Amino acid sequence: MRIAIAAGGTAGHINPALALAEELRDRGHEVTFFGRPSKLEGTLVPQAGFSLVDVEVTGFDRSRPWTALTSLYRVWAAKRDLERRFKQEGAPDAAIGFGAYVEVPLLGWCKENHVPHLIHEQNSVPGLANKMMAPAASRVCISVPAARSVFEREGDPDHVVLTGNPVRRSVIAGDRARGRAALGVPDDATLLLVFGGSLGARTLNEGMAALKGRLLSIDGLRVVQSTGKGGYDEAASALSLTDAEAARWDLRPYIDNMGDVLAAADLVLSRAGASSIAEIAALGVPSVLVPYPFATADHQTTNARYLTDAGAAVLFKDDEVKEPAFGDALVGLLEDSSRRAAMRAAAKGLGQDSAAAALADQVESSARG
Structure with missing residues (x-):
């Protein structure tokens, strides 16, 4: 057709x-x-x-x-x-x-x-x-x-x-081993992935800088943080990573191979744009979501509830990132592999990785009348 x-x-x-x-x-x-x-x-x-x-x-x-x-x-x-x-x-x-x-x-x-x-x-x-x-x-x-x-x-x-939100195959085909090899992250490390969409998110960058010492005190933790092109210099200055710290904290303006990097992650900290939600769910990654507070009709919060209602994510408001409860929750998840496993199963249960096929079925059905 x-x-x-x-x-x-x-x-x-x-x-x-x-x-x-x-x-x-x-x-x-x-x-x-x-x-x-x-x-x-x-x-x-x-x-x-x-x-x-x-x-x-x-x-x-x-x-x-x-x-x-x-x-x-x-x-x-x-x-x-x-x-x-x-x-x-x-x-x-x-x-x-x-x-x-x-x-x-x-x-x-x-x-x-x-x-x-x-x-x-x-x-x-x-x-x-x-x-x-x-x-x-x-x-x-x-x-x-x-x-x-x-x-x-x-x-x-x-x-x-x-139908769900279709995710491109280059993302769905993400591979944990391939992603970790590209990032230089050992198989037994716990990997936290942080990103705020293509433009980044200052709140997340500032929150990570405030939690730097606490996060690096977690044995075996690695961090990959995408700052957005416009936020890289400010985030690098705020973090002031030493060479030893930079070996565990990969700071970059953006991520090209998102499928492999998502597949490699044990926990994601992210905004809640529609594409981010779809990709996180498709690869079944546990997440901490901080919706952009100025999105039209606060739709990122509603997007986020798709995952939180399923038990696949934890939600914090933008102004809560500076609060102790945010750091406690993030660290708690990084240290609790059994809870992350339950969240991963909940995310995979949403069937987001089959959204493209479900939508194609509807297109074919409509075309055939």
Whole structure:
């Protein structure tokens, strides 16, 4: 079948879409992406071996209502271009949008031309584009149960399906032994992985600096800390690691091979973005989560509860990182392998590593009518 995918803007939208595309391609389907070549998808999509069709749209600023006119005109123009393209090459058998505004012309065209289409929501608090396109979608696929109430409609219990948030195979294929070898971490060491997303998290960096002495007093502990590109110098200065300490504390701006590094970890300290939650759950790593406090509608806290409610994670508010209870909890988990094992089993029980297959099943079902 021919499947159209609209995803763009951020890695949080694009990577789950690529995970689905990989699954669909392996099942023998032809996948084409629709997005903005000038945005992140213009790099990630071709790198993954998929074609990208340019869709020129812009969102609008709610504080400046008049920008909606330009936005609506560009959606209309993009739909007109899609009409020409599909007349020449044939319409897709199904389409799916991942929440960015770039999905609006594609899914709008599908609605007008009776082509089955779906949406996938990565976060616990849905974005505007998905809320706009949900009523006409044949399926609304969600990553966490908390998003269900936004999309449910009376008399149609099958409209919303919990599939999980797809994770790319390069992450799911992460290997503990390979990761530890790359990091230079012994098999018998306890490894704490700290990261705050692609931009880092100052609160986590400051919290780790405050706990440095206590953490390094734990026999056999190793730390890998990703500071974010903008926070590296400040974190390095705050930690002031000696050569001996640096042998146990790997400080870096970012992590390339996240699958192997996650697989190598015994405990993760992280923010609670949708992609981070999905990857942590897919690899079954126990976690301590500190949601970003200024996320829209505090959705990172709701994301985090997906793991905490399952017994796979511990949650602390951003302003609690400076409190003694945070350090006690982190150290306690590092010293309690049996509790970490129970949390790992709880995370694996969520089945997050099969989310791409579950979402592909829904795409195929919708396409077949």
